[in-house]
Amino acid sequence: MSDAPSPRTRFAWRSFFDRSESAVFVFGGDRRLRYANPAWERATGLSFAKFRGTKVAANRRSLSPIAPSPEVWAGSEARVRRAAPDSTTGPPWWDITFVPLLGVDERQVLGVIGLLTVVGPSRTLPRVKVPAAVAAVRANHAARYTFDLLAGPSQVSERLASQARAAAACEVSVWIHGEPGTGKETAARVIHHNSPRRERAFVGLPCGGLQPYILEGMLFGKGGLAGTPVVGTLYLNRPEELPRPLQARILGWCESAFGPRLICGSTTTAEELVNSGRLVPAFFTRHAPIEIRVPALRERLDDLPLIVSRLLPGAAEPEAIAALRGYHWPGNWRELLDVLAAADGQPLRKDHLPRVIRERLLVGHTPAPAKPTPKLDEVLESVERRMIAAALAKSGGRLAEAAEVLGVWRARLSRRITALRLGGEPPSGDET
Amino acid sequence: MKHPHVVLCAFDDWLAAQLREIVAERRWVLREFRQPAAWVDAAARRQPCVAILQADFTDAAANPLGVVADLHARNADAAVVVVSDVKLNDDDRPPWAAAAADVGARVVLFPPLTRPVLEDAVSGLMGVVAGDTAPRSEPTIDLAAGAFEDRV
Numbered sequence A: 001m002s003d004a005p006s007p008r009t010r011f012a013w014r015s016f017f018d019r020s021e022s023a024v025f026v027f028g029g030d031r032r033l034r035y036a037n038p039a040w041e042r043a044t045g046l047s048f049a050k051f052r053g054t055k056v057a058a059n060r061r062s063l064s065p066i067a068p069s070p071e072v073w074a075g076s077e078a079r080v081r082r083a084a085p086d087s088t089t090g091p092p093w094w095d096i097t098f099v100p101l102l103g104v105d106e107r108q109v110l111g112v113i114g115l116l117t118v119v120g121p122s123r124t125l126p127r128v129k130v131p132a133a134v135a136a137v138r139a140n141h142a143a144r145y146t147f148d149l150l151a152g153p154s155q156v157s158e159r160l161a162s163q164a165r166a167a168a169a170c171e172v173s174v175w176i177h178g179e180p181g182t183g184k185e186t187a188a189r190v191i192h193h194n195s196p197r198r199e200r201a202f203v204g205l206p207c208g209g210l211q212p213y214i215l216e217g218m219l220f221g222k223g224g225l226a227g228t229p230v231v232g233t234l235y236l237n238r239p240e241e242l243p244r245p246l247q248a249r250i251l252g253w254c255e256s257a258f259g260p261r262l263i264c265g266s267t268t269t270a271e272e273l274v275n276s277g278r279l280v281p282a283f284f285t286r287h288a289p290i291e292i293r294v295p296a297l298r299e300r301l302d303d304l305p306l307i308v309s310r311l312l313p314g315a316a317e318p319e320a321i322a323a324l325r326g327y328h329w330p331g332n333w334r335e336l337l338d339v340l341a342a343a344d345g346q347p348l349r350k351d352h353l354p355r356v357i358r359e360r361l362l363v364g365h366t367p368a369p370a371k372p373t374p375k376l377d378e379v380l381e382s383v384e385r386r387m388i389a390a391a392l393a394k395s396g397g398r399l400a401e402a403a404e405v406l407g408v409w410r411a412r413l414s415r416r417i418t419a420l421r422l423g424g425e426p427p428s429g430d431e432t
Numbered sequence B: 001m002k003h004p005h006v007v008l009c010a011f012d013d014w015l016a017a018q019l020r021e022i023v024a025e026r027r028w029v030l031r032e033f034r035q036p037a038a039w040v041d042a043a044a045r046r047q048p049c050v051a052i053l054q055a056d057f058t059d060a061a062a063n064p065l066g067v068v069a070d071l072h073a074r075n076a077d078a079a080v081v082v083v084s085d086v087k088l089n090d091d092d093r094p095p096w097a098a099a100a101a102d103v104g105a106r107v108v109l110f111p112p113l114t115r116p117v118l119e120d121a122v123s124g125l126m127g128v129v130a131g132d133t134a135p136r137s138e139p140t141i142d143l144a145a146g147a148f149e150d151r152v
Helices: A013-018 A038-044 A132-142 A155-168 A184-193 A212-220 A244-254 A270-275 A297-311 A318-325 A332-341 A355-362 A376-394 A399-406 A410-420 B014-026 B036-043 B064-074 B093-102 B115-129 B147-151
Strands: A023-028 A033-036 A078-083 A093-102 A109-119 A174-177 A201-206 A231-237 A261-266 A290-293 B005-009 B029-033 B049-055 B079-084 B105-109
Touching: A023 A038, A038 A109, A132 B064, A132 B093, A155 A184, A155 A290, A155 A297, A174 A184, A184 A201, A184 A231, A184 A261, A201 B093, A201 B105, A201 B115, A212 A244, A212 B105, A212 B115, A231 A244, A244 A261, A261 A270, A297 A318, A297 A332, A318 A355, A376 A399, A376 A410, A399 A410, B005 B014, B005 B036, B014 B029, B014 B049, B014 B115, B029 B036, B036 B049, B036 B064, B049 B064, B049 B115, B064 B079, B064 B093, B079 B115, B093 B105, B105 B115
Parallel strands: A174 A261, A174 A290, A201 A231, A231 A261, B005 B029, B005 B049, B049 B079, B079 B105
Antiparallel strands: A023 A033, A023 A109, A078 A093, A093 A109
């Protein structure tokens, strides 16, 4: 019998890895660094001799970038990208592949092998410029957004179109408010594509849904939109949903030399949102000089025949149009488009409509009032409250002057202020 | 059908694999396509939809932005996520991202792309498109607003 070692023990695996240009390191099952080759030292700038036997932990900053993630210690392979030390976001990054060494029963992890590659800045990538064909695509797309999209026979539509024309003629910020589904972004696109900034891009961001870090990355991250003057108009849908620091940062970008024009859309006015503390004041004081209210669809029922003729070919059945006019459209345009989708590109017939709309026609419904009828006392109190508040504001809080404006005795005005609980404490008459 | 859909057009299965877990967890419907035209047809249906397009910006023949513009013209309510398949220079990203947004994309993602980012983007947009779209109207009294303030 020969005492020669088996081929496995003869293999000089340490020198094998030492000669490799791939950075390899090994953690033992006790989570201590057991081996790292010279390529690892060159890539990381760390000394293996210094960290040999060091236990890896999240709070040990020198080794945390190469710490295996928990699923690796649970027995799964993982590939991660981490920013190299001294760089919070990279580049350079470290791409690390972790392979756990499983025991016989596949539950115990004997150790972890790591393979590290350094990913540097992508400066060597070839330039990929936007070709001229994309400009043609953008031009075709922009051509759809004319003022006719907003205009219609109804008075409110004409008002909306004329306000949009006025907004498109200048470059100041615009605040658009209206119920969900009324087409606030469409109005913003119409303004942009007919404005002096139309050569630059329209960027619409849904602030209410996306995580702030995604929006921040798109705007201010590496290669973000804020780095170049490519954005002509920034449309923020529900900016009140953003964290206030990000609100302020976006405003700072919009106010910079090459910043975009800001158009915001929400269900209410900027003033209300600022007063409720959900929006930084500059949105109202500096970025809402033009305020446009997009009317709900139930306010522009006279436009329905025109809208249907734009969206569907052929002549719609008069009964179908009558049924559409009899509905109050709580979902606005979005709901109308859903309803018209049932026609599947055919001329609209009554039987295309959902039951809830058809039934209103059968029972001869007129448009249902969306709001409850206000009570007389409520109406009178509301009017009185607003008139008194306006008179007090005009007179600078002087009760006698306000009473004169309103044409009542001072004592009566004082009683009404107390009864209506206006302004907290009852004002004194000393100022008169 | 009003069930939330994730409609995906990708070159391979990698993106779908990244999304399968969240799709199952949220009970959305995931539909995969290889052909952009079929993807546009599926995403243009009136349903809550996040449409994801994997795009190779270097391939002029594929015209990914034309596809996005086509979808936006047919269904502006579909939330479109464009995932670039190629790494771009920091200088090249903004023009492409802005051009994609201009024709209707909501989010443009560039490599390196991680699963949490993709999941957050899709779930955030799904919250917007499948959220409560009914107006939050309150019974307010708006009597001649601004009329008597002018008089007093």
